[in-house]
Amino acid sequence: AYDQHLNMILGDVEEVVTTVEIDDETYEEIVR
Template sequence: MADGTDHKQTTNTVEEPMDLIRLLLDERIYVKLRNDRELCGRSCPYDQHLNMILEVIEETVTSIEMGEETYEEIYKSTKRNIPMLFVQRDGAVLDAPPLIVD
C-alpha cells in the first residue's frame, strides 16, 4: 500500500503451521497426543519447535480393555483437570480449535 504498512500481519490466513498456532494463542484448543491422550485447554506461549504451554486443561485418557465373557473391546475414559502443562511437540499428533457439540 502507499502508506508503507504491511497488511499481511493483520490478516487471519493460515499458510503454515506456525500461523495456526499464532491465531489460537490465548484460545481454547484441542491437542491429541500419542498414547490415547487428549487435552483441551487454553494455549499459552510456544517456541520455534511448537512446544507449548497449556493452562486450565481437561485431560482425557482412553483405554481399551477386552471383555472377559464377550471378548468385545470396552472403551474406558478417565478425565482429570490440570492447572498448567508443558506439551512437547513430538508427543502431539493434532492441534485444533475444540469441536463444539450441541
C-alpha cells in the first residue's frame, strides 16, 4: 500500500514538472 501511495506522489510530481516546462515554453513564446 505504501509503495502504491509513493508511486502516486511521484506520478503527481512528474505531471507538475511537465506542466511547469510547458508553461516556461509558452511564457518564452509570449515574451518573444
